[in-house]
Amino acid sequence: MCGRMAITLPHDAMAQVFAAQPSNDLPDVPNYNVCPTVSVHVVTADDGGRRLRPMRWGFIPAWYAKPTGGPLLINARSETIADKPAFRAAVRARRCLIVASGFYEWKRVPDTVPQPWYVTRADDAPMAMAGIWQDWEKDGTRITACAVVTCGANAAMAPIHDRLPVILSPQDWPLWLGEAGHGAAPLMQPVADDALRFTRVSTAVNSNKAQGPDLIAPVQ
Template sequence: MCGRFAVTLPPDAMAQLFAATPANDLPDVPNYNVCPTTQIHVIRAGEGQRHLQSMRWGFLPHWYKTPTDGPLLINARAETIAEKPAFRAACRERRCLIPATGFYEWTKDGEGKRLPWYIHRSDGAPLAFAAVWQDWARGEEAFRTCAIVTTGANDRMRQIHHRMPVILEPRDWALWLGEEGKGAATLMRAANEDVLEFYRVDPKVNSNRARGEDLIAPI
């Protein structure tokens, strides 16, 4: 799965990297502890161009009566996304990208304590997670929401966790966004083992209130 990540790229750099037009209400960066239900940076295609905008991380199916009416859907499994009622329409029609600098995963020591790891691209480039989005509204409450697509981990990542986000290379962004016709399903696979590297970080990131650049410092 992917339940926490970091993003440090300024909005203008994100807009340039993804050739997207930025909105005016983007979340503050850097953020070294991006948590579910907060607003995050998302790239979607529409109206003949790409848009960099803010969305709520936590997908809300249209039948939810309130944002807490069902499970918190921060991830969508690649293996079942096309069949699950919550995601199947979004998988066909509303795919997007979520930029990140790195993400966190956890193991446990012999006493059951959670040990955080920070995972990032080995070449230092930003990550682009495959994701899907959905508009949700009830009365005066309205959100544009999203979920990160995950798949089975590659052999190296499996040392930490059995799942990982689907990470897309720049050559695949247009296909995932629906700009190059059909075939996006072929992209929902684990990244090659040499794409990512990881190291232990301080357990203070276990708190969703933790802030600061030192959260991604190796220990």
């Protein structure tokens, strides 16, 4: 599961890390509380090279009459992505990297307020989450939207949540983006247990209106 993230890296740094040409309409950064349906930073690749571009976080199947015409699809399960009508064409032809500094996940304990954790790469590198995307168009309105691909949790994540975004290492980016041929399915696996850092943070992030660096500050 991935339902909230933070993006703090400047645009020029993101473009350099991913060797991508940045669009001129990227979302503002830093954003410490990125919520579904807002624009996120996405890397795609085609014959012209890599692009860093904005996309709505929340995949819109072609048959939706409007963007809110069905369930909000912010995640796509790796186990079923190739079979689901909403996702199967995109995972074959429209894969992307969804860039974040980290994401939030909530540990749920009975009779208590869910406790948020901020999850980053242990090496402090930007997080490249496997994603899929497509254009949706209706009555003259065109929206480019994406979803995060998720897998079962690794042993480090399991005490907090049973799902985890598919997090790709730099050597895997060309294959996921389609630059290095076919056969990307084996990449849809949990990252190594020691690849992530978990920071318990304030419940202030439980509000989707909260902002500021205090949201990722550790608490006891």
